[in-house]
Amino acid sequence: MAHFALIDSGSIVRDVIVISNADCGGGDFPASEPIGQAYITGPHPDGLALEGTWLQTSYTGSFRLSFAGLGFSYDPAADVFLPPEATT
Numbered sequence: 001m002a003h004f005a006l007i008d009s010g011s012i013v014r015d016v017i018v019i020s021n022a023d024c025g026g027g028d029f030p031a032s033e034p035i036g037q038a039y040i041t042g043p044h045p046d047g048l049a050l051e052g053t054w055l056q057t058s059y060t061g062s063f064r065l066s067f068a069g070l071g072f073s074y075d076p077a078a079d080v081f082l083p084p085e086a087t088t
Contacts (some may be wrong), residue, residue: 002036005068013072029056029063081087
């Protein structure tokens with residue numbers, strides 16, 4: 001399964017969803033991210049038709065430092081998700 005976080009304009013995580021690996025092309029991050037993003041934002045019936053900026057997150061923290069939870073922030077310079085208490 002692949003996890004994607006919805007990032008708002010202030011770089012705060014507002015939602016996290018799970019999609020199948022097949023909907024990410026069956027590959028590994030980072031190649032899987034744009035395929036998953038296209039599926040999430042693509043029109044029905046082939047996509048979920050969800051709006052916004054969706055970034056892949058790792059349940060095990062193997063990339064982007066940690067799993068993105070609600071209220072986490074995304075630091076684009078470091079390309080990591082940070083828990084609320086770690087934000088500045």
